[in-house]
Amino acid sequence: MFKINENYLKLPGSYLFSTIGKKVREFTEANPDKKIIRLGIGDVTLPLAPVVVKALHGAVDEMGVKETFKGYAPDLGYEFLRQTIADNDYKARGADIAIDEIFISDGAKSDSGNIQEIFAINNKIAVCDPVYPVYIDSNAMAGRTGDYIPAEEKWSDVIYMPCTKETNFAPELPKETPDIIYLCYPNNPTGSTITKEELQKWVDYANKAGAVIIYDAAYEAYISEENVPHTIYECEGAKTCAIEIRSFSKNAGFTGTRLGFTVVPKELKCGEVSLNSLWARRHGTKFNGAPYITQVAGASIYSAEGKKQIKEQIAYYMRNAKIIREGLKSAGYSISGGVNAPYIWMETPKGMSSWDFFDYLLTKANVVGTPGSGFGPSGEGYFRLTAFGTYENTLEAMERIKKLS
Numbered sequence: 001m002f003k004i005n006e007n008y009l010k011l012p013g014s015y016l017f018s019t020i021g022k023k024v025r026e027f028t029e030a031n032p033d034k035k036i037i038r039l040g041i042g043d044v045t046l047p048l049a050p051v052v053v054k055a056l057h058g059a060v061d062e063m064g065v066k067e068t069f070k071g072y073a074p075d076l077g078y079e080f081l082r083q084t085i086a087d088n089d090y091k092a093r094g095a096d097i098a099i100d101e102i103f104i105s106d107g108a109k110s111d112s113g114n115i116q117e118i119f120a121i122n123n124k125i126a127v128c129d130p131v132y133p134v135y136i137d138s139n140a141m142a143g144r145t146g147d148y149i150p151a152e153e154k155w156s157d158v159i160y161m162p163c164t165k166e167t168n169f170a171p172e173l174p175k176e177t178p179d180i181i182y183l184c185y186p187n188n189p190t191g192s193t194i195t196k197e198e199l200q201k202w203v204d205y206a207n208k209a210g211a212v213i214i215y216d217a218a219y220e221a222y223i224s225e226e227n228v229p230h231t232i233y234e235c236e237g238a239k240t241c242a243i244e245i246r247s248f249s250k251n252a253g254f255t256g257t258r259l260g261f262t263v264v265p266k267e268l269k270c271g272e273v274s275l276n277s278l279w280a281r282r283h284g285t286k287f288n289g290a291p292y293i294t295q296v297a298g299a300s301i302y303s304a305e306g307k308k309q310i311k312e313q314i315a316y317y318m319r320n321a322k323i324i325r326e327g328l329k330s331a332g333y334s335i336s337g338g339v340n341a342p343y344i345w346m347e348t349p350k351g352m353s354s355w356d357f358f359d360y361l362l363t364k365a366n367v368v369g370t371p372g373s374g375f376g377p378s379g380e381g382y383f384r385l386t387a388f389g390t391y392e393n394t395l396e397a398m399e400r401i402k403k404l405s
Contacts (some may be wrong), residue, residue, distance in 0.1 A: 005141065005143075007140060007141050007142065007143045008141060010140060010145075010147060010148050011137060011140055011141070011148070012148050012150065012153075015133065015137070016133050016370070016374040016375070017040075017041050017370075019374075020040055020041070020358075020368065020370065020371075020374075023358070023359075023362070024036060024038070024362070024368055027362055027363070034366045035366060036362075036366050036367075036368060037366060037367045037368065037389065037393045037396060037397045037400075038368045038389065038393075039324075039367060039368060039369055039385045039386050039387075039388075039389050039393075039394070039397055040368040040369050040370045040384075040385075040386065041370070041386070042188070042250065042342070042343070042386045042388055043255050043388060044249070044250065044253045044255050044317075044388050045388055045389055045390050046253055046313050046316060046317075047253070048252075048253050048254075048257070048297075049252065049253070049301070049306065049309035049310060049313060050309060051300045051301065051303060051305050051306040051309050052252060052253075052297045052300055052301065052306070052309075054300070055296050055297045055299070055300035056293055056294075056296070056297045058296070059292060059293035059296035059297065060293055062292075063292065063293065070292040072288055072289060073104075073288070073289030073290060073291070073292060073295065074289065075280065075283055075284040075287075075289065076099075076100065076102065076103050076104060076280070076283070077102070077103065077104025077105075077261070077289065077290065077295060078104070078292065078295050079099060080295075080299055081104060081295045081296075081298055081299045082099040082102040082104065082261075083099050084299050084302045085102055085261060085302075086098065086099050086102060088302045089230075089231065089246070090231060090233060090263075093230055093231055093233075093234055094234065095231055095233035095234060096233075097233060097263055097265070098266070100266075100276075101263055101264055101265050101266060101276060102261055102262075102263055103261060103262045103263075103264065103279060103280070103283050104259070104260075104261050104289070104290050104295060105259075105260045105261060105262060105283075105287065105290060106258040106259065106260065106287075106290050107247055107248075107249060107254075107258050107259065107260040108216065108218045108245050108246060108247035108249065108260040109134055109247075109260075110260070111245045111260060111261075111262045112132070112134045112135060112138070112214070112216060112245055113134050113137075113138035114138070114282070114286075115214055115243060115245070115262065115279070116138055116139050116142055116144065116180075117142070117282055118275060118278040118279055118282055119144075119179075119180060119212075121142060121143055121144050122144075123144060123179035123180050124144075124157060124158075124159060124176075124178050124179050124180070125139050125144065125145070125158055125159065125178060125179070125180045125181075125182065126158075126159035126160075126161055126174050126176075126178035126180070126181045126182065127158060127159070127160060127161065127182045127376075128161050128163050128171045128182065128183065128184065128187070129160040129161060129162050129163060129375075129376040129377060129378040129379070130163065130189055130190065130372060130375030130376040130378050130379030130382070131182065131184075131375055131376050132184060132188050132189070132216070132375070133374070133375065135182045135214075136155065136158060139158075140155065144157070145157050145158050146158070152377065153373070153376070153377045153380075154377060159174050159176050159178050160376065160377070160378070161174055162378045163187075163190060163192070163378060164378055165334075165336075165347075168192070169187070169190040169192035169336055169337075169345065170192060170194050170198065171183075173201070173202075173205050177209050177211070178209075178211055179210075179211055179212070180211065180212055180214060181202070181206060181211055181212070181213045181214070182213075182214045182216070183202065183213055183214070183215050183216070183232075184215075184216035184217075184218070185199070185215075185216075185217065185219075185220075185228075185229075186219040186220065186222055186223060186228075186340045186341035187219075187337075187341065187343075188216075188218070188219065188341070188343060189343055189345060189370065189372065189375045189379070189384040190336065190337055190343070190345040190384075191336060191337020191338055191339070191340070191341035191342075191343035191344060191345050192336060192337060192341075192345070193223065193225070193228045193339075193340045193341070194228070195227045195228060195229075196227060196228070196229040196234055196235065197227075199229050199232060199234075199235050200235045200236065203232065203235040203236070203237050203238045203241060203242065204237065206241040206242070207237050207240055207241045211241065212241055212242070212243065212268065212275070213232065213238075213241055213242040213243070214242075214243050214245065215232040215242050215243065215244045215245065216245050217230070217231060217232070217244055217245065217246055218245065218246065218247040218249070218250055218260075219250055219340075219341050219342065220246070220251075221250070221251035221310070221314055222250070222251075222314060222317075222318065222340055222341050222342055223340045224318070224339060224340055225339070225340055228340055231244060232244055233263070233265075239265035239267045239268065240265070240267050240268055240269075241268065242265075242268070243262060243263065243264050243268065243275070243279075244262070244263040245260070245261075245262050245263075246260055246261050246262070246263070247259075247260040248260060248298050248301070250342065250388075251301070251310060251314065252298070252301045252310055252313075253313060254294075254297075254298070257294055257297065258290065258294065259290055259294050259295065259297070259298045262279070264276045264279045316391065317342050317387045317388055318342065318387065319391065320342075320387035320388075320389060320391060320394040321337075321338035321339075321341075321342055321343075321344060321387035322338070323391075323394050323395060323398055324338060324344045324385055324387060324394060324397075324398060325338045325339075325344055327398030327399075327401065327402060328344065328346055328385075328398070328401070330402060331398075331401055331402045331404075331405040332405050333346045333347060334346065334347040335347070338387065342386060342387040342388055343384055343385070343386055343387070344384070344385045344386075344387070345372070345382055345383075345384055346382065346383050346384075346385065347381060347382055347383075348372075348381050348382065348383050353371075353373065353380065353381070354371035354372045354373040354374070354379065354380055354381060354382060354383055355371045355373065357369075357371070357383050358370075358371045358383070361383075361401070364404055365397070365400040365401055365403075365404055366400065367397045367400055367401060369383050369384060369385045369386075370383065370384040370385075370386075371383060372384060
């Protein structure tokens with residue numbers, strides 16, 4: 001008789017955003033006359049930039065001609081894209097990353113969930129709390145997190161690093177030594193950032209403890225302040241302790257196109273074993289490569305015109321973030337984020353839980369956000385709004401919310 005992976009049975013309920021989607025569908029069916037404004041899931045709303053569309057069309061034309069047709073992509077991704085990434089995202093910032101340390105994928109979510117496969121089950125992970133659910137759920141599926149404790153909304157074998165108003169929504173170095181540390185900056189869900197000096201402390205800690213940092217930099221394009229690092233490899237010693245995950249979803253609008261990459265330096269080793277070689281083996285065995293047309297489109301955003309158009313799209317969303325920040329402040333809410341990230345993290349009214357506030361906003365203002373408790377126990381009493389809506393909907397949502405106060 002076949003057996004199942006019983007670790008899946010330990011997972012509490014459904015994935016956070018599936019639960020939100022179900023609630024919104026039920027409300028919409030019961031109230032078909034209501035216009036719902038979605039500021040919950042971090043999905044973009046602007047169309048692909050013209051330079052990207054042009055690149056896609058050109059690549060499709062190539063695929064229709066025998067002489068330029070492409071089949072399976074190289075395991076690590078096409079060299080033209082990896083070289084472009086190395087030059088623009090790393091060498092331009094003083095980080096020496098080689099092209100064989102860059103692995104092209106179909107997005108940061110996939111890599112965030114899959115990277116744990118190259119580590120032993122008995123590694124202990126540390127996560128920020130609140131946290132992007134994929135980090136914990138993928139480790140739970142593998143059997144690395146122990147048992148879920150419903151009363152505490154925690155896993156027994158996970159080190160939680162609270163990120164609260166008292167800590168400026170940044171984690172402190174853990175008292176218990178972890179083997180794997182997940183960091184995400186600019187942060188999802190809180191929108192917070194840390195300085196290069198603060199990140200250097202984590203790199204030094206990881207090297208001293210023999211831990212590895214999984215660094216999710218999916219939102220680095222939204223950084224506006226000078227003292228905030230765009231890559232962990234700006235820090236001295238990071239190549240011996242850190243893996244970095246990047247995405248084209250939020251900077252170039254590829255949520256429906258799918259493209260990302262992970263950097264695994266060859267200097268990062270466990271004993272004499274290079275993690276680069278392990279990830280290369282995993283990548284080659286389980287992934288057939290992102291499509292050629294998508295990789296061509298990805299490379300186009302690094303052209304002079306591509307950079308200009310992407311900058312304009314990011315400015316559009318950050319204008320939305322400013323509208324949300326100012327609107328919530330004028331309505332009397334305590335907020336953070338929205339300066340170096342497209343997320344605004346707000347405190348719920350006193351006495352109202354995160355899910356209570358979700359229901360309140362949905363029914364009274366017909367606005368959808370994300371309950372903070374869905375990101376971890378320290379998220380209770382908080383709520384996330386995204387700047388990825390349209391400008392018009394963002395303005396209307398704030399007017400609706402202000403009328404409730």
